Amino acid sequence: MMRLPKFSYRVPRKIVETVKIMADVGPEGQFVAGGTDLYPNMKRRQQTPRTVISVMRLPELNQISGDGKSGINIGASITLTDICDHPLINQDYPVISQAARTISTPILRNMGTIGGNLLLDTRCNYYDQNYEWRKGINFCLKKDGDICWVAPGSSKCWAVQSSDLVPVMVAIGAKLRFASTLGERVIDAAGLYNDDGIDYLHKRPDELLVDIQLPPTNGWRASYRKLRRRGAFDFPVLGVAAFVKTSTSGTVEHARVVLGGIAPAPIEVLEAGRQLIGQALTEERIQAAAEAAYVKARPLDNTDFVNNWRKQMTREYTIRALTDLKSVC
Ligand SMILES: Cc1cc2nc3c(=O)[nH]c(=O)nc-3n(C[C@H](O)[C@H](O)[C@H](O)COP(=O)(O)OP(=O)(O)OC[C@H]3O[C@@H](n4cnc5c(N)ncnc54)[C@H](O)[C@@H]3O)c2cc1C
Ligand code: SF4
Numbered sequence: 001m002m003r004l005p006k007f008s009y010r011v012p013r014k015i016v017e018t019v020k021i022m023a024d025v026g027p028e029g030q031f032v033a034g035g036t037d038l039y040p041n042m043k044r045r046q047q048t049p050r051t052v053i054s055v056m057r058l059p060e061l062n063q064i065s066g067d068g069k070s071g072i073n074i075g076a077s078i079t080l081t082d083i084c085d086h087p088l089i090n091q092d093y094p095v096i097s098q099a100a101r102t103i104s105t106p107i108l109r110n111m112g113t114i115g116g117n118l119l120l121d122t123r124c125n126y127y128d129q130n131y132e133w134r135k136g137i138n139f140c141l142k143k144d145g146d147i148c149w150v151a152p153g154s155s156k157c158w159a160v161q162s163s164d165l166v167p168v169m170v171a172i173g174a175k176l177r178f179a180s181t182l183g184e185r186v187i188d189a190a191g192l193y194n195d196d197g198i199d200y201l202h203k204r205p206d207e208l209l210v211d212i213q214l215p216p217t218n219g220w221r222a223s224y225r226k227l228r229r230r231g232a233f234d235f236p237v238l239g240v241a242a243f244v245k246t247s248t249s250g251t252v253e254h255a256r257v258v259l260g261g262i263a264p265a266p267i268e269v270l271e272a273g274r275q276l277i278g279q280a281l282t283e284e285r286i287q288a289a290a291e292a293a294y295v296k297a298r299p300l301d302n303t304d305f306v307n308n309w310r311k312q313m314t315r316e317y318t319i320r321a322l323t324d325l326k327s328v329c
Contacts, residue, residue: 002043002130011054015061015179015208018053022206023181025051031208033077034111036104037120045131046143047121060210061115068092068217076115076209081106083114093214095172095222095241099164102226105233115209118166118176118189122159122197122264123235124150124302142198150302158300159197160261162235166193167260168224170268171241173215178207186213193265200264220245220254223324225317227261229304236261237304238313240293242321244281252276257289257318262299262310269296272318281326290318 012018022029030049032038033056041047055061061077067088074083083089083100090097103109103117126149127134127142139145142157150158169176169189177186187202189212194202222243228234239260245253257272271292279285297314299307 004039004042005045005048007042007049008051009054010051011057013057013059015058015210018055018058019179019181019206019208021051021053022208025053027205029053030205031055033113033116034079034108035116036108036112037116041121044129044134046127055115055208056113064088066214071216072214074114074212074214076118076211077113078115080104080109080112080114080117084109092217093172095168095224096165096214099168099224099226099239099241102224102228102236103164108233114165114212117163118169118192118212119201119203119209120161120163120166122157122200123162124157124159124197126150126302127159150300157197157264158302159200159264160300160303161193161200161263161265162261162303164224164226164236164239164260167239167241167258167266168222169212170266171243171256171258172220172222173243173256175213175215177210177213178203179210180204180207184210190266190268195263195265197264218245221325223321225321225324227305227310227313227317234304238262238297238299238310238317240314240317240321242318242325244276244322244325246281250280252279252281252285255289257293257321259293259297259314261303262297262314267296269293269318271296276322281322283326286319286322286326289322290315293318 028050061075066072080100141148174189225240226236227238241258243256255273255276257269259267272289275288294315299310
C-alpha cells in the first residue's frame with residue numbers, strides 16, 4: 001500500500017489568510033482542493049509539499065453566481081458533481097456539464113473540483129508510476145531524473161495536459177481569477193497553459209485560483225468530444241472542444257477548435273477556425289477544419305493507444321464535435 005508522506009495540514013477560512021500561509025511557507029507549500037490529483041501524486045512521491053493548504057472552506061471559492069446573459073462565475077472549489085447537476089450551467093453552458101460528466105467516476109467527481117481540474121499535473125506513462133517503478137528506470141526529467149524516456153534526445157518534458165475541462169475553457173474564452181499576497185489578476189484560460197510538461201502553467205505556485213468566469217452566452221455554441229479506452233472512466237487521450245458563433249443568417253462569425261490530451265498544453269488549431277469563418281457550417285467546411293486539426297496534431301507515445309491512431313482520430317473527433325454544433329446552429 002502506498003502511504004502519504006508526513007505533512008502539516010492547514011484549513012484557512014479566508015482568502016487573505018490562505019495566501020498569507022502560502023507566502024510564509026514558500027516552496028514547501030501546496031494548495032489542495034479535492035485531492036484526487038495531489039494525494040496520489042504525493043503517495044507516488046512526485047509532489048512532496050511539507051504544508052498542504054486546503055481551499056475547500058473558502059466561501060468565495062464555493063459559490064456560483066450570475067447567469068447566461070451576464071456570464072457565470074464558478075468558484076474554484078465547486079465540485080465536478082455540482083457542475084454536472086447545476087441547473088443554470090446545464091441550461092446555459094451545457095458543454096461544461098457535458099465535459100465534466102466525462103471526468104473520472106461519480107465518486108471522484110464528488111471530491112474533485114473544477115479548480116483542481118484546470119490545474120491538474122501533466123501526465124505520462126513514465127511518470128504516473130509509483131516511486132519504485134520510476135526508480136527502476138532511473139526516473140525521468142520531470143522528477144528526479146535527467147532523461148526523457150519518450151524523446152531521449154529532448155531537453156523538454158512532453159507529459160500531457162489531460163484535463164477534460166481545459167480545452168473547453170480555452171475554446172469558449174473563459175477567464176480565471178487568481179489571488180496572492182501581491183494582489184489579484186484575471187487571465188484568459190488560453191494564457192494559463194505552457195507547452196512544457198514540467199513547467200506547465202503560467203502561474204506562480206503561490207497564486208490561488210479563486211474563480212472561473214464564463215462569458216455571456218450571446219449566441220455561441222460549443223461541444224466536447226473525448227477519446228478514451230474505457231467509456232466508464234479514463235483520462236482523455238484526445239479531447240476536441242469546438243466553439244462556433246453564427247449570425248442570424250447562419251454564417252460562422254467566430255470559431256475555435258482546441259485539442260486537449262495530446263501535448264503539454266491545449267492546442268488551438270487556428271487554421272481550423274479559418275476554414276469555418278465567413279461560411280455556413282456545412283459538411284464540406286467541417287471536413288476542411290477537421291483536416292487542419294489532423295495536420296496540427298502530433299501526439300507522442302506517452303499515453304494510451306498508438307500515437308498514429310490518435311492522430312487519425314483527431315480528424316474524426318473534430319468532425320463529431322463540429323457536427324454536434326451543426327445540429328443546433
Ligand atoms: C482514477 C482517476 C481518474 C481520473 N480521470 C480524469 C478524467 O477522466 N479527466 C480529467 O480531467 N481528470 C481526471 N482525473 C483527475 C482529477 O480527479 C480531476 O481532474 C479533478 O477535477 C481534480 O480536482 P481536485 O480538486 O481533486 O484537485 P487536487 O488534487 O486537489 O488539486 C490538483 C492541483 O490543483 C492545485 N489546486 C487545486 N485547487 C487550487 C486552487 N484553488 N488554487 C490553486 N491551486 C489549486 C493543487 O495544488 C494541485 O496541484 C482522474 C483522477 C483519478 C484519480
Ligand atoms: S515526457 Fe519524458 S520527461 Fe516528461 S514525464 Fe514523460 S518520460 Fe518523463
